[in-house]
Amino acid sequence: MPYDIVLYGCTGFTGKLATAYLAKTYGDTIKWAVAGRSKERVQKVADTIGEGIPDVIIADSQNEKELLAMVKKTKVMASTAGPFARYGSLLVKVCAENGVDYTDITGETNWVREMIAKYDDVARKSGARIVSFCGHDSIPWDLSTYMLANKLKEGGEDLVKVDFYDDIDSAPSGGTLETAFAIMFGKEKAYKFTEQKKLGYDALLKTPKGKKSDYGLKAKNVGYTVKAPSHKSLPYRSFFFMAPVNANSVKRSNALNGYGAQITYCEGTSFKSFFAAFFYVLSWAIYGIGVYIAPIRAIMRAVWLPKPGEGPSEQAMDNGHLYVLGVAKGDKGTVVKCTMGFEVDPGYKDTARMLVESALALSLDGKKIKSEGGVLTPGACQKEVLLDRLLKTGTAFEFH
Structure with missing residues (x-):
């Protein structure tokens, strides 16, 4: 695969934060790309990175052909493009059908229910791990x-x-x-x-x-x-x-x-x-x-x-x-x-970090994750692998 991660929805508020986090934390040590539907806006975000500038992919959330071409280039998709009931369903479908891992930051529970009903069996068959709730939610x-x-x-x-x-x-x-x-x-x-x-x-x-x-x-x-x-x-x-x-x-x-x-x-x-x-x-x-x-x-x-x-x-x-x-x-x-x-705003700055680390847990540490395909949650998929990545990048956790 050309990319370890593709960040979809990079032009939104959280998407820009996730792009900045990827660039600052991983730079050119991983292969990555930013994506969205507007070439001008996506390129503008990419140009802010400086050294280690990511590749740019243009794909409309309602264009299955464009989404498929994007998905086939990466190990994992990370999406901030919400509302997800409006913009996210086709991307989940394409990932589930083609065995490509996927993460997002949605808190739209009814949409997640629908994705389970429609694509859980499909993802289990293909091996795709579709993981929602990968930010402050939840x-x-x-x-x-x-x-x-x-x-x-x-x-x-x-x-x-x-x-x-x-x-x-x-x-x-x-x-x-x-x-x-x-x-x-x-x-x-x-x-x-x-x-x-x-x-x-x-x-x-x-x-x-x-x-x-x-x-x-x-x-x-x-x-x-x-x-x-x-x-x-x-x-x-x-x-x-x-x-x-x-x-x-x-x-x-x-x-x-x-x-x-x-x-x-x-x-x-x-x-x-x-x-x-x-x-x-x-x-x-x-x-x-x-x-x-x-x-x-x-x-x-x-x-x-x-x-x-x-x-x-x-x-x-x-x-x-x-x-x-x-x-x-x-x-x-x-x-x-x-x-x-x-120790920083959890809803956006650390949601960006949580999303990226959730995706990279699948992309870079996938062999450590025992979960098979399906529509899952962080607690049912990345588990300790994700927690370890979060602890190394700014989160604190202790029993007491």
């Missing part, structure tokens, strides 16, 4: 659950409950908001995800044998309320808008890995005091009211909110962070804890 929680469950299994216990406490400082980009608004108010809201319905059960529970897994998950995430600590050493918690997505990623991983027969998953943003949590909930309530009133939403998008391609400043991203405390309980009562830490 590597920190997916890998943490995987590690906690393994720790419990070392003592002969199955996982029954996992709680997450998220200390996060991050701001949304225009692309993220575009995806969210498209799902809530745009044409994506009316999408008919028909294939998953034919299974007769949640596609996230689909096993390699095409049956419903015996290993399920029930999400009891913290909603628009303030949840008091269950122990004095733990913080208050409240709403975290990505918790449902993270729970679904773990649900898929549990179905494939078998952490426990019926896991309870509970996640929320952590706070040092009740009042801090209360004002956080209040601010979200005010924001939510504005978003759901169409005229106010239009003004917010025109005046205040970032546009697609825009996002937090470099300084804001450098000052961001994410610390995820995981508390897992086994079926015999044992409790194990871990913390995973990110």
Whole structure:
């Protein structure tokens, strides 16, 4: 293969960050290319690299012939081109049919369900590892659950409950908001995800044998309320808008890995005091009211909110962070804890890093990964191989 990795969607906000990370971290030590549908815009991104400039590939997300020509040139595709329900399905199809590994940063769970229903069997047959959720949605929680469950299994216990406490400082980009608004108010809201319905059960529970897994998950995430600590050493918690997505990623991983027969998953943003949590909930309530009133939403998008391609400043991203405390309980009562830490903005700067390392784990360390083909998650595919790459490039992880 000419390339170790092709980055598709390089002209978007996260795509540019991923391009910069690839150039800075790996330069000309790997063979890579950047790709998108606009030659002028893709070339402009490539020209910012300087030494070790990547090759440029032009492929429209709706042109199967162009996508096929691109996919055949690489070991793995890494995509930031969302909303994925709008731009991502054909690329997944082409990778699944041609045995080419694929990673993306989507948090669009219904789209992932549809990809499982349509292409899981196809990918298993070809050997393609199709791995979604390879960014802030949802590597920190997916890998943490995987590690906690393994720790419990070392003592002969199955996982029954996992709680997450998220200390996060991050701001949304225009692309993220575009995806969210498209799902809530745009044409994506009316999408008919028909294939998953034919299974007769949640596609996230689909096993390699095409049956419903015996290993399920029930999400009891913290909603628009303030949840008091269950122990004095733990913080208050409240709403975290990505918790449902993270729970679904773990649900898929549990179905494939078998952490426990019926896991309870509970996640929320952590706070040092009740009042801090209360004002956080209040601010979200005010924001939510504005978003759901169409005229106010239009003004917010025109005046205040970032546009697609825009996002937090470099300084804001450098000052961001994410610390995820995981508390897992086994079926015999044992409790194990871990913390995973990110010292810059997790939603964009470290999402770019997570995506690249997820892809390179498949491309460069593929022989270490035991997973076969299919539509998977990081916790069911790259596992410790990915965690090791993240630890070497800026992530912290420890049991305690």
